[in-house]
Amino acid sequence: MNSIDQYFTTKREEHLEELKQFLSIPSISSLSEHKEDMKTAAAFLGDAMKKVGLENITINETGGHPAVTADWLHAEGKPTILVYGHYDVQPVDPLNLWDSEPFKPEIRDNILYARGSSDDKGQVFMHIKVIEALMQLKGELPVNVKFLIEGEEEIGSKNLPAFVEEHKDYLAADLVLISDTGLYAPGKPAVCYALRGLTGVQIDIRGAKGDLHSGLYGGGVQNPIHALADILTSFHNEHGTITVDGFYDNVVPLTDEERSAFRALNFDEEGIKEEIGVKELFGEKGYTYLEHTWARPTLEVNGVFGGFSGEGIKTVLPAEAGAKITCRLVPNQDPEEIVEKLRAHIAAHKPTGVEITVTDFDKGKPFITPMNHPLIQAAGRSYEKIYNTPTAYIRGGGSIPIVAAFDEILGTPVILMGFGLSSENFHAPNEHFHLENYDKGLRVISDYYYEVAAVDKDAL
Known part of the structure; x- marks a missing residue:
């Protein structure tokens, strides 16, 4: 991976300038006055995908904001990864609480400040640049890749399930890879394998x-x-x-393996009490705080x-x-x-x-890819190579309805492999993305493509 590392180091400033252009587009899906900005952001993605060597790039109408698809399907006999993400962002109010303008990206102390920097434009951009690096260095990819980047995640992905159903043959893959989650803690990578x-x-x-x-x-x-x-x-x-x-x-009860993995995280219950301002925690008898919030x-x-x-x-x-x-x-x-x-x-x-x-009210199904699934474990290995620390295997307490839809409609394992931090103010003023994790994330994703390529396709 030395050549990959060198490529990203050499191209870092150029890539960050491109990312700033992407972040400068006010693609706020919930506000009708930004309808044209949504189209501009989708077009930017299409152009970026074409430049890195992806094929069959399509700006798809959905009944709402466009969904961008692309692919590269020349790795015969190798698994296919469907990369999902979103280019829409949250509104920026209250504007007076921002230290810099939300759509004029700034880098301060190796941290990139802009709306969408962490959620999810920055993480989507990383996947596109991984394709660029591999194509420039190898002339091909180790796996087949498809992209589906939507523009309505921040308003509930209301048109996406129907789009996925209609295009399920095209979107068929061996796994869905999503970078719209975060690390367990600074310096501590995590694979999220289940959501409520x-x-x-x-x-x-x-x-x-x-x-x-x-x-x-x-x-x-x-x-x-x-x-x-x-x-x-x-x-x-x-x-x-x-x-x-x-x-x-x-x-479904937690397995002994899962409970052991949770205990190994040494979660600080005293710290969470101090963080949220309560003197004691409360939950279903017989379970830990992490089990309460992740798995019950x-x-x-x-x-x-x-x-x-x-x-x-x-x-x-x-x-x-x-x-x-x-x-x-x-x-x-x-x-x-x-x-x-x-x-x-x-x-x-x-x-x-x-x-x-x-x-x-509206409903969303829970989702799980078993913790011992070979693609989950492969993701853990890629994190560990770059972060040089054991990967945490976690569940998420929240809900991403489209993840369950992928699981149900495509019948495909979903790998949540994110690089944000919970402290990065996504959905709030001064959203930011630590570029240390941007840099490492590029290398983790690149390595994961090779890890996936090495997995026996018949075992998936």
């Missing part, structure tokens, strides 16, 4: 036809807030276990509304109350089934004197 899914409901409770005077009617009419409180407290027992019938039925399902009340909350007191018995609830789901839990179990639980615990409406 997501589902949720809103509970609306209706009592009387209007607010009532609590002196005239209190004690004789059901209070919707009291009814809501009864339902909410029925969801858990005192040990944090979810009491919805059948909620845990399909949960949850049911959380995200918001409660109803009654009078202004200054002073208003002696009212409210007519309505409600709550928003979301559940993080783990592998083998189905969002639709969980919603039905929630509905059944709410109906079974309905207090007298009120009517209840349950409305479900």
Whole structure:
């Protein structure tokens, strides 16, 4: 890999100037006034892909913002990698909290500041430059490669599942490679092999036809807030276990190997308490904090509304109350089934004197590629060669719905191989990307292509 290292060293400043051009495009997918900027960013990607030697570059219409595809498919008998990422970014408000303009990239102390630098333009750009380096040095790639870079990740990838379904034959691959996650900690690389899914409901409770005077009617009419409180407290027992019938039925237990890998991380529970400002942690009995947040399902009340909350007191018995609830789901839990179990639980615990409406939200399935999968282990080896430290094998507590869609529609292992840091302010003012990880990431990805090439295709 010495020639690769030399190539990236020689080309570093040139590449960073190109990345700055990419970051200068205000590709904010959520704001209609940036619709043309989205097209400009997609076109920039297409041009960049063509320059590095990718073929069949297409700016695809999706019903929303364009998706850019490209490929290089001349490594006969070798695996095919589908590289996924996104070129859209979050809005920049509040602008006054930025130390430099969000779309005028600046490098300070080897850190690149700009909206999209870490999430996800910087990491997408790295994959394109890896193709450039290998093509310039070898004239070919060790594996077959396809790219799918979308423009709607920050608004939920609403058009992408249909696009993937429609183009699943073209997008077929042996793995999907995504760099839109981060390291476990500075200097500590991580392969994320699982993500939780997501589902949720809103509970609306209706009592009387209007607010009532609590002196005239209190004690004789059901209070919707009291009814809501009864339902909410029925969801858990005192040990944090979810009491919805059948909620845990399909949960796949952690393996001994996984629990050992989590313990090996020596997670600092005292540190997380200090970071978030609590005196003690709380979670389902029998599990560690990492297991709670990575590998166990949850049911959380995200918001409660109803009654009078202004200054002073208003002696009212409210007519309505409600709550928003979301559940993080783990592998083998189905969002639709969980919603039905929630509905059944709410109906079974309905207090007298009120009517209840349950409305479900958008859903995303959980995802897992087994930790011992050869492509996961290959990613770990590539990280370790460059970072010179053991790779952490982690799960993610959050949800990326399109990852589960890749898993379901393409039936393809997904490898989450990111280079950001949780402290890099993605989605916030002063987003930045540590160029130490940009530099190492280029070399890790390059090595991973060769690691994948060495994996027996028949074993995938």
